[in-house]
Amino acid sequence: MEDLLEQIICERIEMLINMRSDEADHGSKELNHKMGEILERLDDESKVAIEQFWDEWVMQSAEESRYLYLAGMKDGVRILKMILKL
Secondary structure, eight states, X not given: OHHHHHHHHHHHHHHHHHHHHHHTHHHHHHHHXXXXXXXXXXXXXXXXXXXXXXXXXXXXXXXXXXXXXXXXXXXXXXXXXXXXXX
């Protein structure tokens, strides 16, 4: 049951991200432009370090968001089960 719930939640997260991507396209372009301007001013070694850090931060942030969303859904299901037993 938990595996099915996790699969459904992962699919929902992907759907939300795709919807958000469409909405935030302009903001993403601005952010990418700013990042490009900043990176242009750095030497190659610093540029690589910043890009690696950025990639790691994005992956960690995505994993934390997924965990929190999943935990919230499980809490909601637990609460619903308690309410239905009353």
